[in-house]
Structures are given as structure tokens and as C-alpha cells.
Amino acid sequence: MEKKRGELVQQLRKMIAEPGRFPDSKLPSERELAQSLGVSRNLLREAVITLEALGYLEVRERQGTFITAPAADDFVASLRFASLWPEEMLCQLMEMRLVIEVPIAGLAALRRSDEEVKAMRRCIADLEQASLRPDGGASEGAQWDSRLHMLIVNAARNPLLSRLYEGLAATMERYISMSRVILLAIDGWPAKIVAEHEALVEAIARQDPQGAEEAQRHHLGSALKALKALTKKN
Missing domain, CATH: 1.20.120.530 (GntR ligand-binding domain-like)
Incomplete structure (x- = not known):
């Protein structure tokens, strides 16, 4: 489970870094995103929690999940992410x-x-x-x-x-x-x-x-x- 979650976090991180991938910097619904990625909603939820904890995503109640990823040249953020796994x-x-x-x-x-x-x-x-x-x-x-x-x-x-x-x-x-x-x-x-x-x-x-x-x-x-x-x- 840990390996799968780690791989999914890396995959999501690459996706949210792609310009224009998600209009208005908002992720699709949990159900829709889980289906498109071919993963369970529980596994997706864990990956989102991880990225939220790292500062890459923000979950807003009744609004959805939004991208707040640091800039690619943010060295501190890169180190922070690398040190997690x-x-x-x-x-x-x-x-x-x-x-x-x-x-x-x-x-x-x-x-x-x-x-x-x-x-x-x-x-x-x-x-x-x-x-x-x-x-x-x-x-x-x-x-x-x-x-x-x-x-x-x-x-x-x-x-x-x-x-x-x-x-x-x-x-x-x-x-x-x-x-x-x-x-x-x-x-x-x-x-x-x-x-x-x-x-x-x-x-x-x-x-x-x-x-x-x-x-x-x-x-x-x-x-x-x-x-x-x-x-x-x-």
C-alpha cells in the first residue's frame, strides 16, 4: 500500500505541474479522478492528504481540491518533497x-x-x-x-x-x-x-x-x- 501511495503521489504531482492540465487549478471530483487514474478512492484520498500536507494541494470544504503547488524552482519545496518518502x-x-x-x-x-x-x-x-x-x-x-x-x-x-x-x-x-x-x-x-x-x-x-x-x-x-x-x- 505504501509503495502504491508513493507512486500515486508522484504521478499526481507531475500532473498538477503540467500547465493547463486542470482549468482554474481545480482537480476533478474524487470519483472522476479515481476512475481516470484507475485507483481506489481510498488510495486517492491518501495521496491527496499527502500532497495537501506538503502544500501542493488545498482541500476547501464544499468547493473541491485546488492546486497550490510551489514554483518548480522553489528549492526548499523540492527538498521538502524529496525528504518525505x-x-x-x-x-x-x-x-x-x-x-x-x-x-x-x-x-x-x-x-x-x-x-x-x-x-x-x-x-x-x-x-x-x-x-x-x-x-x-x-x-x-x-x-x-x-x-x-x-x-x-x-x-x-x-x-x-x-x-x-x-x-x-x-x-x-x-x-x-x-x-x-x-x-x-x-x-x-x-x-x-x-x-x-x-x-x-x-x-x-x-x-x-x-x-x-x-x-x-x-x-x-x-x-x-x-x-x-x-x-x-x-
């Missing part, structure tokens, strides 16, 4: 997050404000709503996921850590979105992720640094383990 990059990112975010969670538990806890809980509510969507909220969910983790970093009250995390945020959001697309293949994964985030935020809320670190380690560690298992299967 080596699957080990997803695992490497998760390993990096384990190193950085576990101790940050402990600091956040000690230093957070009540308002920050409220913001974290609102984030989880939005993440849960996104997870109820038919596609599991891969793209929208990734945004709330990233925002929640950024709130936790800021609650640690260390400007250097915040700047470091902000510098990685754009790339991380795309990888988080990609990870969600892959992990959504696991039954019950959206609910599991919401529960893990709730456990993390509640540990921070009760100012339990050890509990927060353990919750963060479990959350990121379980995602890393699942990604490695799925990568081996493919």
Missing part, C-alpha cells in the same frame, strides 16, 4: 522527538499556567473532533497535534527550546500528517492517540513531572513502534 525518516523524526519532548513534558508540568492547561484541553477536543472525520482527520488532526505539542513546549518556559521547536514545526507538521496517514490503518488508532494526549495533559495539569514524562514517552514510543512495524510490512 524515505520511510525511515518518519522513524528518525519520532526518535528525535523522544529525545527532545520527554524532558520538555516534565518541565511543562512544573511551570505550566492554568490558562495553558485550558488551551491544551481545547486542543485535545479539536483533535478528537478531527479524528471522527471519515478520513480520520490526517491533515487537520496533524495541525491540532502539532499545536498541542507546541503548547507543551512553550509551557516549559525555556525560550531556547521554544525557538528550536518552532524551527522544526513546519517540517514536523508534515511528517506528523504523514505518520497519521500511515497509522490510521491501525484499528482504533485515532481514539488511542486522543487518550494518550489526554493522559499527557492531565499529568501536566496535576503538575506531575514524572507522570508527564512517562506519558510523553509512552505516546511517542508507541507511535515509533507502530511505524517501524508498518514499515517492515511494506
Whole structure:
């Protein structure tokens, strides 16, 4: 499945780069495009989510899917796309997050404000709503996921850590979105992720640094383990 999705993403990317291929920069309906490409609608949906996460497409509610592809000479965009497909990059990112975010969670538990806890809980509510969507909220969910983790970093009250995390945020959001697309293949994964985030935020809320670190380690560690298992299967 991963190989097929990767091939379809590459095919779509070439198609949207062709001048005049899609009038008004709008893609055909999902059904029409899937039929013309000879692929399932589920596979097409995953490819569109991937390209949306990369900034090549924009899905507008009740309007359709539109091309927002960067210029061909956008070197940063090219690098961003090229870095996506080596699957080990997803695992490497998760390993990096384990190193950085576990101790940050402990600091956040000690230093957070009540308002920050409220913001974290609102984030989880939005993440849960996104997870109820038919596609599991891969793209929208990734945004709330990233925002929640950024709130936790800021609650640690260390400007250097915040700047470091902000510098990685754009790339991380795309990888988080990609990870969600892959992990959504696991039954019950959206609910599991919401529960893990709730456990993390509640540990921070009760100012339990050890509990927060353990919750963060479990959350990121379980995602890393699942990604490695799925990568081996493919």
C-alpha cells in the first residue's frame, strides 16, 4: 500500500505541474479522478492528504481540491518533497522527538499556567473532533497535534527550546500528517492517540513531572513502534 501511495503521489504531482492540465487549478471530483487514474478512492484520498500536507494541494470544504503547488524552482519545496518518502525518516523524526519532548513534558508540568492547561484541553477536543472525520482527520488532526505539542513546549518556559521547536514545526507538521496517514490503518488508532494526549495533559495539569514524562514517552514510543512495524510490512 505504501509503495502504491508513493507512486500515486508522484504521478499526481507531475500532473498538477503540467500547465493547463486542470482549468482554474481545480482537480476533478474524487470519483472522476479515481476512475481516470484507475485507483481506489481510498488510495486517492491518501495521496491527496499527502500532497495537501506538503502544500501542493488545498482541500476547501464544499468547493473541491485546488492546486497550490510551489514554483518548480522553489528549492526548499523540492527538498521538502524529496525528504518525505524515505520511510525511515518518519522513524528518525519520532526518535528525535523522544529525545527532545520527554524532558520538555516534565518541565511543562512544573511551570505550566492554568490558562495553558485550558488551551491544551481545547486542543485535545479539536483533535478528537478531527479524528471522527471519515478520513480520520490526517491533515487537520496533524495541525491540532502539532499545536498541542507546541503548547507543551512553550509551557516549559525555556525560550531556547521554544525557538528550536518552532524551527522544526513546519517540517514536523508534515511528517506528523504523514505518520497519521500511515497509522490510521491501525484499528482504533485515532481514539488511542486522543487518550494518550489526554493522559499527557492531565499529568501536566496535576503538575506531575514524572507522570508527564512517562506519558510523553509512552505516546511517542508507541507511535515509533507502530511505524517501524508498518514499515517492515511494506
